[in-house]
Amino acid sequence: MSQPAQFAVFGHPIAHSLSPRIHEAFARQFGIALEYRTIDAAPADFVAAVRGFFAAGGAGANVTLPHKGAAFALADERSAAAMRAGSANVLTRLADGRLAAHNTDGDGLVRDLTERHQVDLRGHDALMLGAGGAARGVAWSLLDAGVQTLTIVNRTPETADALADAIGEPARVHTRYWNDLANLGSYDLIVNATSAGVLGGGLQLPPSLVGARALCCDLAYGAAAIGFLAWAKAAGARYAFDGLGMLVETAADAFALWHGRRPDTEPVYQALRTAG
Numbered sequence: 501m502s503q504p505a506q507f508a509v510f511g512h513p514i515a516h517s518l519s520p521r522i523h524e525a526f527a528r529q530f531g532i533a534l535e536y537r538t539i540d541a542a543p544a545d546f547v548a549a550v551r552g553f554f555a556a557g558g559a560g561a562n563v564t565l566p567h568k569g570a571a572f573a574l575a576d577e578r579s580a581a582a583m584r585a586g587s588a589n590v591l592t593r594l595a596d597g598r599l600a601a602h603n604t605d606g607d608g609l610v611r612d613l614t615e616r617h618q619v620d621l622r623g624h625d626a627l628m629l630g631a632g633g634a635a636r637g638v639a640w641s642l643l644d645a646g647v648q649t650l651t652i653v654n655r656t657p658e659t660a661d662a663l664a665d666a667i668g669e670p671a672r673v674h675t676r677y678w679n680d681l682a683n684l685g686s687y688d689l690i691v692n693a694t695s696a697g698v699l700g701g702g703l704q705l706p707p708s709l710v711g712a713r714a715l716c717c718d719l720a721y722g723a724a725a726i727g728f729l730a731w732a733k734a735a736g737a738r739y740a741f742d743g744l745g746m747l748v749e750t751a752a753d754a755f756a757l758w759h760g761r762r763p764d765t766e767p768v769y770q771a772l773r774t775a776g
Contacts, residue, residue: 514539
């Protein structure tokens with residue numbers, strides 16, 4: 501009896517990750533035997549931990565905060581999506597032992613919003629809070645989905661400018677200063693790509709940002725998204741979603757990459773949402 505294929509998610513912290521439950525549920529749909537675990541690696545230990553995991557027979561890994569940039573850097577091959585983002589949330593061992601990096605964040609977010617929540621993103625004026633790895637993972641996909649303009653605001657303005665420059669569409673993509681949030685007017689789509697909720701900090705955001713039919717979404721899920729979603733609802737947003745659906749969709753992309761079969765995400769999403 502051969503050992504089940506080994507998968508893991510790397511992060512710091514990582515203990516509360518839902519990824520093991522998601523991948524185990526997907527595997528049950530196809531009768532696939534796998535083991536999927538969490539690996540907590542501090543930034544200084546990340547590369548050694550990843551190399552150790554794959555050297556011991558690991559087949560694939562998901563990567564989350566704060567390691568997406570490091571995962572991209574250590575890979576031998578990088579997909580177009582990973583190249584655009586400069587970060588990776590999936591590492592796959594190739595047949596020759598080299599590691600391939602991919603980024604499924606953007607596709608996962610857009611699929612969650614447009615298919616699960618039936619939102620048409622075309623023509624939206626979007627505001628993105630944050631310009632780090634999470635923001636870089638989704639910015640291009642939002643534009644590909646038809647978002648009309650994307651305004652990027654980050655506490656460190658140089659990081660926002662660097663992302664806008666990388667996108668290279670000055671007519672559609674703009675940066676503004678965090679201190680000017682109260683004067684920017686309102687938006688149809690507001691994406692919280694900061695790690696404030698994950699790290700336990702709060703965001704002080706003006707309600708004037710929220711347009712009459714606005715969709716607000718946090719890329720984080722669970723407790724980390726509560727503050728932003730509460731602000732969105734109080735400000736009158738039409739929709740306020742956390743990142744749970746995105747998490748399930750990005751996991752499905754990774755699963756399809758590893759196993760060659762795409763799982764049905766909806767029952768897994770509903771089970772996690774109900775378990776809350």
